[in-house]
Amino acid sequence: MTDAATPLAGWTHTYSGKVRDLYRPEDGADRMLVVASDRVSAFDHVLEPAIPGKGALLTALSLWWFAQLSGADGGRAIPNHLIDGAVPPAEAEGRGMVVQSLDMLPVECVVRGYLTGSGWAEYQQDGTVCGIPLPEGLGNGDRLPEPIFTPAYKAPLGEHDENISFERTVELVGAERAAELRDTSLEIYRRAAAIAEAKGLILADTKFEFGLDADGVLTLADEVLTSDSSRYWDATAWRSGTTPAERMASFDKQIVRDWLAASWDKTGSPPELPSDIVERTAAKYRELLTLLTA
Numbered sequence: 288m289t290d291a292a293t294p295l296a297g298w299t300h301t302y303s304g305k306v307r308d309l310y311r312p313e314d315g316a317d318r319m320l321v322v323a324s325d326r327v328s329a330f331d332h333v334l335e336p337a338i339p340g341k342g343a344l345l346t347a348l349s350l351w352w353f354a355q356l357s358g359a360d361g362g363r364a365i366p367n368h369l370i371d372g373a374v375p376p377a378e379a380e381g382r383g384m385v386v387q388s389l390d391m392l393p394v395e396c397v398v399r400g401y402l403t404g405s406g407w408a409e410y411q412q413d414g415t416v417c418g419i420p421l422p423e424g425l426g427n428g429d430r431l432p433e434p435i436f437t438p439a440y441k442a443p444l445g446e447h448d449e450n451i452s453f454e455r456t457v458e459l460v461g462a463e464r465a466a467e468l469r470d471t472s473l474e475i476y477r478r479a480a481a482i483a484e485a486k487g488l489i490l491a492d493t494k495f496e497f498g499l500d501a502d503g504v505l506t507l508a509d510e511v512l513t514s515d516s517s518r519y520w521d522a523t524a525w526r527s528g529t530t531p532a533e534r535m536a537s538f539d540k541q542i543v544r545d546w547l548a549a550s551w552d553k554t555g556s557p558p559e560l561p562s563d564i565v566e567r568t569a570a571k572y573r574e575l576l577t578l579l580t581a
């Protein structure tokens with residue numbers, strides 16, 4: 288893995304995902320440190336080089352959204368994995384979060400308010416997304432009649448996540464939990480989309496991960512509503528644009544995905560990102576944080 292996890296005094300490095308490094312405390316306390324690196328992944332590959340400052344931006348965005356969803360937006364408090372008052376070590380300052388170690392559910396909870404990406408691909412083929420039938424005649428980037436829950440099976444490291452039906456989600460986590468995942472995900476999406484809209488942004492789609500705490504309470508984990516896990520578009524450009532590219536002027540990882548899709552046939556290892564793509568991505572991530580939180 289590129290950009291190896293930094294050794295941190297008092298913490299043992301236990302796992303690295305594509306973007307985050309996980310640590311356990313050496314004193315055996317029941318908690319975890321999640322450190323967001325500057326690594327960037329697309330199509331399930333970690334790319335070179337890293338995006339400078341990205342880990343800190345993702346962490347700042349997640350923390351801001353966790354606070355909104357804890358009731359700052361006037362809604363009910365959604366339980367999340369942060370441990371109040373627990374401070375990450377200085378070397379991970381700005382990139383680390385001390386969290387409860389949860390029993391993670393193997394489902395990526397995707398909500399789409401707009402049609403694009405793998406949803407658009409499935410719709411063109413079958414007229415559905417994750418088995419949900421949609422009206423005819425929709426285009427890439429169109430708004431859906433209402434937000435839909437389109438889960439994916441969280442594949443083990445190295446394998447590809449796969450879109451699944453709600454029935455498959457029920458098989459994986461049980462009927463009650465599946466309904467809770469769907470309802471909570473749709474609630475968070477609606478609340479977040481309203482906040483984004485007030486800042487001139489469209490939250491086109493997003494992905495949540497949930498786990499269960501020691502009491503079995505459904506708890507929001509991982510990162511939330513970041514430019515890695517979500518598609519954000521400029522609302523004015525979406526309304527006035529005519530081509531999909533104009534309508535989906537994005538503040539997220541789409542810049543990297545689009546460049547990679549055009550430059551690589553998905554065989555062998557992916558090419559290195561050119562410096563202008565790295566810089567544009569970093570600039571868009573910074574801009575998103577400013578637009579949302581200013």
Ligand code: ATP
Pocket residue numbers: 303304305306307308309319321328368386387388389390391444496498508509510
């Ligand atoms: P990507 O998000 O690009 O698909 P990834 O899923 O391989 O990458 P990362 O996001 O880099 O992994 O690493 C974070 C890992 O930590 C994920 O496997 C996620 O499910 C897990 N995780 C996040 N929060 C918690 C938590 N509170 N308890 C246990 N595991 C968690």
Ligand code: MG
Pocket residue numbers: 304509
């Ligand atoms: Mg992840």
